[in-house]
Amino acid sequence: MTELHTLTIAEARALLDSGEITSEALTESCFERIAAVENQVRAFLDITEELALEQARQADLERQSGGARSALHGIPLAIKDVISTKGVTTTCGSKMLENYVPPFDATAMARLNAAGAVMLGKLNCDEFAMGSSTENSAFFATHNPWDTARVPGGSSGGSAAAVAAMEALGALGSDTGGSVRQPAALCGVTGLKPTYGRVSRYGLVAFGSSLDQIGPLAWTARDCAIILGAIAGHDPLDATSAPEPVPDYLAALDGNLAGLRIGVPREYFVEGMQPGVEATVRAAIAALKDQGAQIVEISLPHTRYALPVYYIIAPAEASANLARFDGVRYGVQSEGDDYWQTLANTRGQNFGPEVRRRIMLGTYALSAGYYDAYYKRAQQVRTLIRRDFQQAFAEVDLIAAPTAPSVAFKIGEHNDDPLAMYLEDVCTLPASIAGVPGLVVPCGFSEHMPVGLQLIGRPFDEATLLRAGDAFQHATDWHKRRPAL
């Protein structure tokens, strides 16, 4: 039999259902894989082996006596370390929360637990999800399984790398400006940022509250559909979670693209995009056409303003959200002469450079006299970006575009230039700002590194996104390529 850790979630589920494998054997296979490759990949901040094996044995017992609880029952997954896990350290990749043990589960985590999923551990990320390479983790950098000299992308770099390295069958990440989609592209896996409000943010440590969404990463669109089905839906603990019903995402996967109108926005093929990335994405769009989709060129005219809008709104919201880290209720404390000095030392010494930079930027943008010039102006342009999508979706069912302007770059390459790093997100920010969903599927290679096709959909129409991603994966085998670690 194939090594179990190489299975997709759907494949593993079928073998669990037929009794050919146990969750315990599947979970053990993941830990053997972790033991073999983790020193090269460094995706995990915490490995909860004992807990996972206990969950797996419990899943096997339940399955024997009463059948499976869900499609995820007994499936080993790993969780980005910005998602609160009761009793398991949740650091956000920050020294500030090095020893923080949440007294509650995030709703998404509670729903995975209720579905019977097995949690392998917590995954590395850029500190407080701020970054595009996972180099901003206060603990260590994660390496791209396709070339360990390169970054996995970020901020959910641990999530993408753990899946790509076949350490976990799937993972949860979070996406504020591209943090699920860009690492999925750079690591050659599938990743979904749901519509804002589709998945509860309760227990997701807040970065940009009007943008943050939890999303799944796995090998296939089908696997992402399974995870999304488990975590989506209204939650009274998050007032911004949507009361929209959750459709049966698996039922939407009919393998068919016929009749679908797909728009290709000319503004996404930005200046400076690597020619190999553009050619690979254009070839993928041609493959969608061969499968019966109708391809039309469209314009999203305010695309170029997404980056400046994002780098006002997200830091402004972050500066407010991160005000809670005062070294009093949780986190570490750095002593000063008095309360105020202790507060400023705690924050100055325990937030990393990128987090400090964004707090400063956000504080400046919200400070007296500058609010109208920055924050309000950014919110007005946010309206224009949102209207671009509304107009496009009157014409097309989906948008197809690149995910990132380049393949994974070398570790350390963008260290001295924050703006160059921010440009990594230029193709993913608009959907975040508009709150619409985006799915990334692997679509080929350039310079021997994976490239991802980004599909953007109407609000709450993840079903069509997943259907298109799944159909693409019927016709192509890019999602079956595995790195030679």
Added chain:
Amino acid sequence: MALTLEEVQKVAHLARLTLAPDELIIMQGQLSGILDYISMLNELELADVPPTTQVTDLHNVLRADTVRPSLPRDDVLANAPQQQDGMFRVKAIFDENA
């Protein structure tokens, strides 16, 4: 738009961040560069454009006013750097001699 060192110091104070003198200078350069880039938003005529504060289109989300259990006090205090008598311990905020 170039920030002065005094402006950077003022923002660091507002954000309650102790920054080393050399970091203030680095921050001055980096923030000025980012603000320069952001100034591209000034190209747009926005007089008639309403701001988007959130994208859910939900308004006045209410819930039933029912009592539900809160977290046990010991669980909450377990993460506190300093605690005393079942409370968070902080240094005095007011100066009694002032």
